[in-house]
Amino acid sequence: MDITPPQLRAARALVDWSREELAKRADTTARTIARIEAGETVPRQSTLEAIRSALEAAGVEFIPENGGGAGVRLRKDTI
Known part of the structure; x- marks a missing residue:
């Protein structure tokens, strides 16, 4: 995997996105994001x-x- 679960959690925190927001923007589900972040899949x-x-x-x-x-x-440039 090229993005680790801790990287994903930290990235979401940096942009202040919920799992739901990221799921919407990435065209997936919040459950999928949760499972990736937990290392379950x-x-x-x-x-x-x-x-x-x-x-x-x-x-x-x-x-x-x-x-x-x-x-x-x-x-x-985003800070």
């Missing part, structure tokens, strides 16, 4: 891409594992 690649696209459009940048741990941040 490995989502389809298309679902992850939709989630990533929605969050990136809101200004989230996903930081890959680079020895210091994966993370998220807001783009400078």
